Structure formats: C-alpha cells, structure tokens
Amino acid sequence: MPSARILYCHCAYAQVVPKAVKEGVLQELAASGAAFDAVADLCELSARNDPALKQLAAEGDLRIAACYPRAVRWLFSAGGAPLPAEGVQICNMRVDSAEKVAGALLGGAPGEEAQ
Numbered sequence: 281m282p283s284a285r286i287l288y289c290h291c292a293y294a295q296v297v298p299k300a301v302k303e304g305v306l307q308e309l310a311a312s313g314a315a316f317d318a319v320a321d322l323c324e325l326s327a328r329n330d331p332a333l334k335q336l337a338a339e340g341d342l343r344i345a346a347c348y349p350r351a352v353r354w355l356f357s358a359g360g361a362p363l364p365a366e367g368v369q370i371c372n373m374r375v376d377s378a379e380k381v382a383g384a385l386l387g388g389a390p391g392e393e394a395q
Contacts, residue, residue, distance in 0.1 A: 284341040284342060286343045288319070289321065293323060302378075309385065316385075323355060325359060342368045343371070345373055
C-alpha cells in the first residue's frame with residue numbers, strides 16, 4: 281500500500297471526466313483496501329476556498345485523481361492552497377484509463393505527473 285495520501289475527485293459538476301473512468305478508478309481504490317479521500321468536486325472546493333485544500337497541500341506526499349495537472353494545480357492555488365512543486369502526483373482521468381490511473385495512485389512513484 282502506498283504511504284502517500286490519495287485524493288479522488290468525482291468531478292460531479294463539470295462532468296468532463298468519462299463516467300466509466302471515474303467509476304473504474306473508484307472501484308479499484310475501494311477494492312485495494314488503501315485509505316483515500318474522495319471529494320465530490322475540486323472545482324467547488326476551490327471556489328469555496330475550502331480549508332481542506334490547505335490541509336491536503338501541506339501534507340506533501342499526495343496523489344490526486346482528477347483532470348489535467350495544470351488545472352488541478354491552478355484550482356489549489358485559486359483556493360489559497362498552492363501545491364508544492366515536488367511530491368505531488370496528479371493523474372488525469374480525462375485522458376487516461378481507469379487501470380492506468382488506479383495503478384499510478386496505488387503504486388506509481390511519487391512526484392510524477394501523468395498527463
């Protein structure tokens with residue numbers, strides 16, 4: 281099991297991530313037994329300046345399943361919680377398969393950004 285904190289964004293409002301990919305990643309995370317945090321929508325957290333973003337950004341070793349890495353970094357910054365340059369892996373559920381994203385979250389090397 282990874283020691284990194286895993287954050288899964290369900291992208292509930294924008295609906296830009298394919299439903300099958302979101303569901304596949306969520307199923308694989310749940311089946312793995314790994315601890316993870318699931319949020320309905322990072323865009324909403326950012327818009328509300330949710331304190332949870334600061335907490336997540338401060339932890340360092342973080343793996344995020346959401347959309348484009350640049351957009352995720354911008355959302356954290358706009359929410360007052362810029363992500364560190366190192367130790368954050370952002371997996372793009374808009375373009376990658378559920379298997380690739382889940383594999384990166386559960387076993388990929390920290391610090392890599394999947395496009």
